[in-house]
Amino acid sequence: MKVKKLLHTRMRVSDMDETISFYTKVLGLEVMERKVSPRGSHLAFLKVPNSEELIELCSFPPSGPVTVQEDLVHLAFQVENLDDTIASLNAMGIPITDGPTRTSSGSRFIFINAPDGYEVELIERPPGVALV
Numbered sequence: 001m002k003v004k005k006l007l008h009t010r011m012r013v014s015d016m017d018e019t020i021s022f023y024t025k026v027l028g029l030e031v032m033e034r035k036v037s038p039r040g041s042h043l044a045f046l047k048v049p050n051s052e053e054l055i056e057l058c059s060f061p062p063s064g065p066v067t068v069q070e071d072l073v074h075l076a077f078q079v080e081n082l083d084d085t086i087a088s089l090n091a092m093g094i095p096i097t098d099g100p101t102r103t104s105s106g107s108r109f110i111f112i113n114a115p116d117g118y119e120v121e122l123i124e125r126p127p128g129v130a131l132v
Helices: 016-026 082-092
Strands: 008-012 030-036 042-047 054-059 074-078 096-102 108-113 119-124
Touching (some): 016 030, 016 042, 016 054, 016 082, 082 096, 082 108, 082 119
Antiparallel strands (some): 030 042, 042 054, 108 119
């Protein structure tokens, strides 16, 4: 078997509205759809700019708050200019939890936290560099 392509990544969240606000206002993602599943989970699908993959947020209030283990998972997004990104985050009061760090390839990155403690990596790559 060989898969065709990645469609979405699912993340369970405690507060759907707070999490949607973070991903749309801080990172510029777009909500494509919101619905309630047959099992009662509240779902939201967010589109990542310049990408076909979606992020699926899932909230199931009866299960209680989400606890994310440290260093378990993170999302990584490429940004055009890390210095401008840092300035924008500072203006919004979003703390940088790690970095900026420069890799041997010349890429630079920082980490911030999304609601529930999910880490978000923001990467600036120099021209011609495919990976961090």
